[in-house]
Amino acid sequence: MKSGVIGIIDGDFSSLESEQYSTTHDEQELKRCIDVENSIDLSDGTRAISGRAAIEKVINKESGLIQGGKIGTTKEKEIIVEQTEFLAFPPHVVLIKSGSGSFTFDLIGRQTGTLIDRGNLNLRSFYEDHKDANVWQAGFYGTDNKASNGVVYGEGVMGDSEFERVLEVSDLNQLGVEYPYEDEHVAKIALTESGYLNLHQPSDFEVEDFAEFFREEVLNYVTKSSD
DSSP states (O other), X not given: OOEEEEEEEESOOXXXXXXXXXXXXXXXXXXXXXXXXXXXXXXTSOEEEEEEEXXXXXXXXXXXXXXXXXXXXXXXXEEEEEEEEEEEETTTEEEESSGGGTHHHHHHXXXXXXXXXXXXXXXHHHHHTTTTSEEEEEEEEOOSSSOOEEEEESSSGGGOTTTHHHHXXXXXXXXXXXXXXXXXXXXXXXXXXXXXXXXXXXXXXXXXXXXXXXXXXXXXXXXXXXX
């Protein structure tokens, strides 16, 4: 896991446990599951919790039908399993691997007695703290210029003569940066204001490494959606 959608917990929690339970929808019993895989001790004395979450879901499956010299379709209900990975950082933040796994917020919220909403990232603050980084992507909006919004790609785009002024005065909703990390590594990461991050490099990071990276490099820039 080297990418994730950020969720902010309204309340707090200190631990998660593996559990399975069932709910009923349209008279169909559907299972839900949290599978806690590892507790990761981080360098600042805190910890992260990694695992997987899954739910059963009913879909209508349509297939062709040949009968009585006619061609038609038939629909049947089928139970499928949706699953995703997660990283939890007690007491206030949860990462899920992709937006399609947002059901994880409900499962963890149910167990911890909290509400979890999608968080944001303050990209302007992140950039100000990483001004020596190579910015290879910058999405902007909220300017009074003709170029009111857009995305710029390249090398060192924040210093581009055509876009530098626009990027200085606008809000940032996408940011791609590359910079040295812990001496022996180069971090290449893409971030969005809406709370998504994707760590492209180092490519050999395990989930424990990613958890440490998120705590050190990203966690301080997480904000509530209304902030």
